[in-house]
Amino acid sequence: MNTKAQEAKGMSPADLGKLALALVVLVAGIVGFYYFGDNPSVPSFARVAGVIVAVAAAMAIAAFTAPGRKLRGFVAESQFEMRKVVWPTRDETLKTTGVILVVVVILSLLMGLIDWLLKSIVLDWLLKLGH
Template sequence: MNTKAEQSKGTSSADIGKLVLAVLVLAAGIVGYTYLGNIGAASPLRLVTILVAVVIALAIAAFTAPGRRARHFLAESQFEMRKVVWPTRDETIKTTGVIIVVVIVLSLLLGAIDFLLKWVVLDHLLKLGS
């Protein structure tokens, strides 16, 4: 039996209100960024305006059901990333070298086939008809 409780898939009206508020805060940040650009404000102030709006909007959205699911997904992804065995530098360099050699060999082979087909078609078959 599953030990995790089933979560409802629906979004409550409170969550919808929070998401609308997050979108409005983000829109206000964009409007503020544009307004400050029109009046000639310094660009660091404009950047701070948009960054603050994005942070506040994400903070509001994080306390909704979709936000909690996203946080849970990110936490599980981070846990799974700890299980990954990454190749060493030496393995990476050797694998990259093999791939480069294979690409060069295949490109030479395809070039030779292309040259051979061109030679047969253009130099021999088409001259027979003329």
């Protein structure tokens, strides 16, 4: 049987606590950034470094929860699938881009022609019949 189908639906209290702690750490980093913004003795790179550390710590804490493990699994599976992708060559990419540009120009001209014809029919011909 597939173990993924048997997983519990809700989060445990420990996971909720970890996510709350991660949120507190993240908010503390952001608040610290703005709190020390008026203090000239604290260099701006230290404030930015503090936010980066807070974000990294919050992500590390959140990574050890059930949703964090699911996300890590998803990222690992995505990376595995990305290795299977056959990317187009530069020549194929340039040719495809050229075709798309030509189609866009042709459709733009066609839409402009239709717009001009409808304007001519409605404004110049139909509205003048009423006079």
